[in-house]
Amino acid sequence: MLCRMFRSSLRRLQLNASPKNIRSYSVILPEEPFIYGVSHIEPRSVPQHIPRPHYAGGSPTVLQDVDGKVQLGGDAERSLRAAAKLATSAREFAGTLVKPRVTTNEIDAAVHEYILAQKAYPSPLLYSGFPRSICTSVNNILAHGIPDDRPLEDGDMVCIDVTVYLNGYHGDTAQTFLVGDVDETGKELAKITNDAVEAGISACGPGRHFNGIGKAIHSLIKDTNFSISPHFTGHGIGTIFHRKPWIIHDLNDEPEVMVPGHCFTIEPCIIEGKTPTCWIFPDGWTASTEDCARSAQAEHMVLITNNGYEVLTR
Template sequence: MVRSAALRLARLSLNSRGREFGSYATILPKEPFVWGISHITPRSVPTHIARPPYAGGSSALQDVGGKIELGGIAERRVRAAAKLARDVRELASTLVQANVTTNELDAVVHKYIVEHSAYPSPLLYSGFPRSCCTSVNNIIAHGIPDDRPLEDGDIVNVDITVYLDGYHGDTSQTFLVGHVDEPGQELVKVTNEALEAGIDACGPGRPFREIGKAIHDLIREKDFSISPEFRGHGIGTDFHRKPWIIHGLNDGPEIMMPGHCFTIEPAIIQGNNPTCWIFPDGWTASTEDCARSAQAEHMVLITENDAQVLTR
């Protein structure tokens, strides 16, 4: 449910937002509130396309020990899924412009994915009603595509995941819509630098905690914070699984080993309040004070010799 105190704070923050975080449209839930997502009709997927188990499909595939078996069909398939996800992300980048609705963007993304014999992984995942996530300005993650047109000055994260031949490919990027102010441009720039810092910390035999430390070290002197609510995750035949990737300081003992395949996806927020609250739809996560958030995501595969970015 919507926390009334959080909504009051969000409304009050509109008076100071321009001075603190820049000039942009604040995204708040529409009133009167519609609770849940049962009023949203999911898009259809042709019956010949294989679906993940949560969407009514069956899964005979299983990654041994939660890792990708290197050098064989599993690695080829996860690389193919990652490549398709990258291609869809690049398609989305060409669609992001003022006056285009995120629902229109979702429709094009959906069509492209199914035309490539893949399933849009977000669709029906825990009931999610759309084929990608679109998170605008103060939305941290899990924004549901809707009929609000993008505006000049917005930033929007488009989160793409596809399910192809039994494997998921996952990536996202935050795009600038038209003329974004300097604070917004800096936020997106630092977010991509944070992602690259996390990737640079990867390699066989290295602790997963070094990813979070690298991101922390990058932004600790800046006026940004790391969302603790949203983590990277293992990926393969499952959409989400271990290892869980923490983007801030942590003391996790796990070590990266050949075959580990996972996402790094830091959500970086303006200011020092990383608290979030959830819209009445049960999905859309906003910053508490309406500061902007940006996110960027890549898939990383640990091999015997290095860490390879599959969605570059």
């Protein structure tokens, strides 16, 4: 039965038939009656002195990477690195807050204040109307989960996706965190997701084809009981939140080649099982696996240099 046919009274899904590894986790479903869109969610406030991207009502930025590349060796690269460093710090801070009975709304509020304290702006806030400052994707949610008042439960998995806008540049990173006692399959899912990102990173370098990233991740996943979501890509990043090059995480024939100055994210969603399909909640953002299987995601920013690459969000 498809996940969208379940009712919210169905709260637990039993997995892993092995008696030594039986574990259940909460299936995340939209509340009923459905509320369409996010206009009912009050966005968090940001002090006026915090510079913000154009989509959030700020002054237009000077786009120094409109060709999809950042100029190396100057202010642009230094600003990009600073944004990535802050995003990494905010991601790690968010991870310290993950525990049973804490709500994702509470995590969002704390990370929001953490970013503002650094005189930066939380990039997701008001991006195409998104009402919160981070994305929190729990269990069967693939991506773009909206923080809410549901307490995290022992055995949950939550991906926290953090992006900051600092001095005109975005820094973007994500990690899936384990909540309390997660079953062995969940732990394996989280590990192979990070391994998939590393496999994609290893395929990077000047003169190498972008399709090598998808090939490397496919080679890692193909003989496992996991699959790669084809619905979400990585993206170029700099003064613009999302731009070319688009990074496809599964097999593809993308012909373009990496050159020095390209900066992009690698962020595969890896799914438990072999049904990599999804549907979108009535809020227009939250993406769930169609069969309620768990998903995990991790994300790093990669900068192509003259001699190789650097991961900016370690």
